[in-house]
Amino acid sequence: MAVIEVSGMTKSYAGQPVLNGVSFSVEEGEIFGILGPNGAGKTTAVECVEGLRRPDGGSARVLGLDPGKDGRRLRELIGVQLQHTQLPENIKVWEALDLYASFYARPRDWRELLEQWGLADKRDARFGKLSGGQKQRLFIALALVGGPKVAFLDELTTGLDPQARRATWEVIKRVRDGGVTVVLVSHFMDEVEELCDRVAVVDRGKVVAVDTPSGLIDGVDAEHQMRFTLMTGDSADLAALLGDLPGVSGVSRTGDQVVVTGRGDFATAVTAALARHQLLVADLRIGRRTLDDAFIALTGRPFGDHA
Amino acid sequence: MNALAKLTTVELKLLAREPGAMFTILIPLFILVVFGSSITPGDTVLLPMSLAIAVGLVGLYQLPTTLATYRERGVLRRLSTTPVRPTSLLTVQLALQLVLALTACGLLVAVAGTVLRAHVPSSALALTVAFLLGTAAMFAVGLLIAALAPNGRAANGIGVLLYFPMAYLAGLIQPPHQMPPVLRNVGEYTPLGAFRRVLAEVWAGGFPSPVMMAVLAAYALLISLAAARFFRWE
Numbered sequence: 001m002a003v004i005e006v007s008g009m010t011k012s013y014a015g016q017p018v019l020n021g022v023s024f025s026v027e028e029g030e031i032f033g034i035l036g037p038n039g040a041g042k043t044t045a046v047e048c049v050e051g052l053r054r055p056d057g058g059s060a061r062v063l064g065l066d067p068g069k070d071g072r073r074l075r076e077l078i079g080v081q082l083q084h085t086q087l088p089e090n091i092k093v094w095e096a097l098d099l100y101a102s103f104y105a106r107p108r109d110w111r112e113l114l115e116q117w118g119l120a121d122k123r124d125a126r127f128g129k130l131s132g133g134q135k136q137r138l139f140i141a142l143a144l145v146g147g148p149k150v151a152f153l154d155e156l157t158t159g160l161d162p163q164a165r166r167a168t169w170e171v172i173k174r175v176r177d178g179g180v181t182v183v184l185v186s187h188f189m190d191e192v193e194e195l196c197d198r199v200a201v202v203d204r205g206k207v208v209a210v211d212t213p214s215g216l217i218d219g220v221d222a223e224h225q226m227r228f229t230l231m232t233g234d235s236a237d238l239a240a241l242l243g244d245l246p247g248v249s250g251v252s253r254t255g256d257q258v259v260v261t262g263r264g265d266f267a268t269a270v271t272a273a274l275a276r277h278q279l280l281v282a283d284l285r286i287g288r289r290t291l292d293d294a295f296i297a298l299t300g301r302p303f304g305d306h307a
Numbered sequence: 308m309n310a311l312a313k314l315t316t317v318e319l320k321l322l323a324r325e326p327g328a329m330f331t332i333l334i335p336l337f338i339l340v341v342f343g344s345s346i347t348p349g350d351t352v353l354l355p356m357s358l359a360i361a362v363g364l365v366g367l368y369q370l371p372t373t374l375a376t377y378r379e380r381g382v383l384r385r386l387s388t389t390p391v392r393p394t395s396l397l398t399v400q401l402a403l404q405l406v407l408a409l410t411a412c413g414l415l416v417a418v419a420g421t422v423l424r425a426h427v428p429s430s431a432l433a434l435t436v437a438f439l440l441g442t443a444a445m446f447a448v449g450l451l452i453a454a455l456a457p458n459g460r461a462a463n464g465i466g467v468l469l470y471f472p473m474a475y476l477a478g479l480i481q482p483p484h485q486m487p488p489v490l491r492n493v494g495e496y497t498p499l500g501a502f503r504r505v506l507a508e509v510w511a512g513g514f515p516s517p518v519m520m521a522v523l524a525a526y527a528l529l530i531s532l533a534a535a536r537f538f539r540w541e
Contacts, residue, residue, distance in 0.1 A: 075389055080385075082381060082385055084381055085380065085384060086380035086382070088321050088377070090325065091317065095320065099313050099317045100389065103310050103389040103390050104390060146390075
């Protein structure tokens with residue numbers, strides 16, 4: 001069952017189009033990623049879905065409600081962690097959770113959330129004294145304290161160290177396993193690849209693809225490389241031997257180090273050919289295709305290139 | 308406890324933890340006590356002056372800094388994703404700042420009336436009307452600062468920058484009779500000057516004059532409308 005359905009959503013700021021007809025749907029119980037470079041329109045799209053902004057055109061339904069018209073009922077059912085928001089410096093962790101719990105008709109027990117998010121020993125600490133990771137965990141706990149059916153998390157690991165990011169990912173998976181649908185806005189490829197069940201790739205205000213992370217990667221026909229070291233065998237005509245295989249576009253050799261470049265599933269053909277000619281190789285490595293490759297293939301330019 | 312009560316409790320705690328709030332209470336009290344040593348019993352000048360200073364500090368400094376900081380930190384925006392509307396927070400803040408102004412003034416009246424034996428007007432109604440109108444006008448200015456300032460520090464700066472000329476024009480820095488007549492006359496019609504003037508009228512044993520009440524009410528209304536017009540939630 002789709003909990004979010006967005007179709008043809010448009011939005012402009014001062015004549016500059018930010019969303020050019022965004023459409024996607026989110027299924028119940030999944031972690032749905034919205035991936036794109038900074039300025040792609042991810043946050044605007046999600047804020048229209050949350051009812052924080054009004055789209056110029058198109059439609060959005062969240063849990064069967066119209067964010068523009070049924071905002072009040074919708075806000076009871078969703079939890080939101082916004083990018084760039086802070087709490088007052090002097091509010092204590094428990095006070096913030098207790099306060100936000102009081103906003104909802106059927107809140108969760110915030111003491112439980114304190115435990116779950118590893119904030120129990122920070123119960124009486126002031127917000128201003130928390131580390132980046134602790135603040136982020138508090139924001140997630142605040143997004144969940146109302147007992148939402150859908151949680152929106154925007155750039156939740158920005159500014160965290162690698163260890164804190166990994167820890168955050170683990171708890172996000174637990175949130176989904178607890179039955180909450182998660183919409184995750186991110187510009188980190190690794191985060192999306194690790195966490196998301198499905199991803200919408202957003203570029204210049206449009207959704208250019210929606211698929212599982214591995215589906216997106218498999219769909220890419222980008223050139224990649226495999227490397228190996230020749231151990232034994234008669235290998236004088238290696239270039240001719242491998243160069244004609246389907247998918248292979250180049251073979252280069254330095255001593256017994258070989259690099260084969262190709263597209264698609266050329267690696268299988270290469271290993272089969274090596275076996276057929278009884279060439280023994282070691283240190284075989286196949287360059288793994290990533291979401292970065294998928295992004296380049298979908299948009300025609302590298303991810304970091306925002307121009 | 309419902310959301311509004313909880314919000315009020317938390318905001319009250321935050322206000323109590325805010326050193327600025329302490330200063331808005333202590334600065335006028337300090338002025339009162341320092342100059343209070345040289346007044347004669349029954350004095351009718353020092354207490355209304357320190358009341359105007361106290362309300363001015365809350366309205367021009369504490370209120371706009373708090374609100375602009377909340378907007379800057381995204382607190383208002385975060386609230387708008389919950390079932391509670393961010394206007395509730397503004398309402399609670401206004402009420403608490405009013406309580407802060409009342410506390411500061413109550414303390415001043417108590418100290419001046421007992422220890423310093425300054426004159427305290429007997430008409431509670433006249434005093435209440437003067438206090439409410441003056442506070443409304445000063446809070447309106449504070450709201451306009453909060454609406455226009457891009458962040459908390461800017462609001463703080465604008466508040467401080469506005470405070471001194473307004474206090475001067477209101478005759479709170481130099482006694483009015485020593486001021487150039489033009490400035491004194493103009494000053495009486497500034498928000499803080501008009502407030503000081505109605506307080507002086509009350510301390511002289513009368514009721515605030517209709518003209519001055521109208522001036523303060525007009526400031527309160529027009530400046531709040533401007534603030535509402537320019538206020539941004541983010």
